[in-house]
Amino acid sequence: SQQGEEDPQALSIQEGENATMNCSYKTSINNLQWYRQNSGRGLVHLILIRSNEREKHSGRLRVTLDTSKKSSSLLITASRAADTASYFCATESNFGNEKLTFGTGTRLTIIP
């Protein structure tokens, strides 16, 4: 079963605006990762946040994690047309089995 659920399923914004995507999960985790997928391609790792962290930045990306609510958000600032893609959260459980459980994804469209 899918652990992660992204919200919204689809998002369209104007270039230059900020995009926020949310992810909820169900079990205890070691870390939460965000991946990006361009249409018809494989996934690419973007950023990771560990369970003992609350916020992390990487370039135009900002990730937050609230373990009490079992939720995370990904913020992309100053969006560009090239940010158009699907974004997935993935959780690594604290069972140590090295599997990731992926969410259903948010389809982001940046309108030039």
Next chain:
Amino acid sequence: DVKVTQSSRYLVKRTGEKVFLECVQDMDHENMFWYRQDPGLGLRLIYFSYDVKMKEKGDIPEGYSVSREKKERFSLILESASTNQTSMYLCASSSPLVAGSYNEQFFGPGTRLTVL
């Protein structure tokens, strides 16, 4: 540059055919994974492998088998393809967890399989 390759980008097969999807990684990773991706369902894990000749079932192994004879190669086998196996198949690899590390997965470009 790290690389995961998959044997085909697009594949069309007939119902009942035996189908082989190949995945090769050049990063000397111990862990390899096969997922299928369907609209609205995200990525679902079919099988994974921690080492040569080792395999573990994922969330949806029914109708599939795998083979890992060499460290760099992980094959997904559809013994008798059915129309409900029409999907995008993604292969990934990762290093084993060591203290302080995390499990970033590296993905291939995917194989879009259509079963008629």
